[in-house]
Amino acid sequence: MLSDVMEDYLKAIYTLQMEQGPPVSTSDIAEYLGKTPPTVTSMVGKLEERGLVDREKYKGVELTTEGETVALEVLRHHRLLEAYLTEHLDYSWSEVHDEADALEHHISEEFEKRVAAALGEPEVDPHGDPIPSADLTPPDSSGLSALSECEVGDHLVVARVSDRDPAELEYLSEAGVTPGTTIEVTDIAPFGMVTVRVGDDGREQSLPESVARTIRVRPPDEPSSEEVSPA
């Protein structure tokens, strides 16, 4: 029996591990969750007692296999909910995150199953984030790079965007930068600003480095298995 809060910590640690690799620092977790560092230290201690994380004092923390499984379960709930709200309840791309955060801890396995079925067992959510499979094996998101690492002239397909900031999502949606869209990098300013030509209508759009860093892209074409359609 894990509390909602513990699930949130595990999800946070998982996400931070994906972004920066383990070990994850106390203050990064605190920052991510909006808690103070002592609070995190105390919570991490409890997670360690339960065998959900490995920890080295003053160093950092890393999920155990068991902890990762819990994180993936929560993430599966979260992303299925995002997909369901978008597809069946007419939510827009940028509205779903908070609702999914609130609900993810409270749905039953039965609910999870029925939502997944209603959606046709999807593999990505509306932001392009992979939905962990029902058996909770870690999804593989290799083959993607950050838009901020690309070069002028690159032709790319948007694969994932961060779902954390609704305002940013609103902006990207407006700009047409959505999972599945093809873009071309037309300019990179010295301070990291990336300019891209978007999709078919040839619009140009400049994105600050902070945003470009959160956008994952893949090479275009080479007939791949799944295709993502924008909201």
Add this chain to the structure above:
Amino acid sequence: MLSDVMEDYLKAIYTLQMEQGPPVSTSDIAEYLGKTPPTVTSMVGKLEERGLVDREKYKGVELTTEGETVALEVLRHHRLLEAYLTEHLDYSWSEVHDEADALEHHISEEFEKRVAAALGEPEVDPHGDPIPSADLTPPDSSGLSALSECEVGDHLVVARVSDRDPAELEYLSEAGVTPGTTIEVTDIAPFGMVTVRVGDDGREQSLPESVARTIRVRPPDEPSSEEVSPA
């Protein structure tokens, strides 16, 4: 900012007030929620401080207008969820209660609005319980009587059944006793057992008094405004 737990207490008090009228006793609340009486006393004190209930020590408790509004909001969530799960996620009649209990505290106003829209602003849930309207005015369920109070020969339409016990619901569903069904009382045993002829197929079904007491019925026909269809 009310906690989930406080919402549960208000919902419980509302329900008990509907069943037995105010005031509601500490031990009834404790029984209903599966808590100990001291726990209830303590919680009721906090609700009183916030102006959600009126209380007379050693007597009992009653919702204020404000407390009733909160209870109706939670009940609206609960019953909309029950209806949605039944209609759109293929849940059966008897499965929805626990899921709705878990989710009712965590959905946003936006979610409530969209679910209500997806259902076409329904007025009753699958068990026949009235769904409070969006403006949270108390629903009126006069004109209904308990099946246990009826007499041999009465022709009746099932209006509501209790949603609390899945096993009982399973049994009633099996028996064909669902909201909207027409029944005729054919026998009443001295210890309260009621026998009814159900619907068109003329099956006879005996119901213990404890069950008959939770079934609400109304007179048939007289062309009424809304009609309820069984799950």
Add this chain to the structure above:
DNA sequence: ACCACGGATTAGATGCGTCTAAAGTAAAAG
């Protein structure tokens, strides 16, 4: 090597929701 500084941990407190055990009260029964 030393020391200073940034980040991490311990110490100690708070509010919530819960419990058990003990004390109190009200109403029915004698």
Add this chain to the structure above:
DNA sequence: CTTTTACTTTAGACGCATCTAATCCGTGGT
């Protein structure tokens, strides 16, 4: 009118998640 009984409340404790204030590493600069 007194006593019993059933129910309610007070007292005191606990675990969780959180905070602030104080202390404690460990590492990079001199």
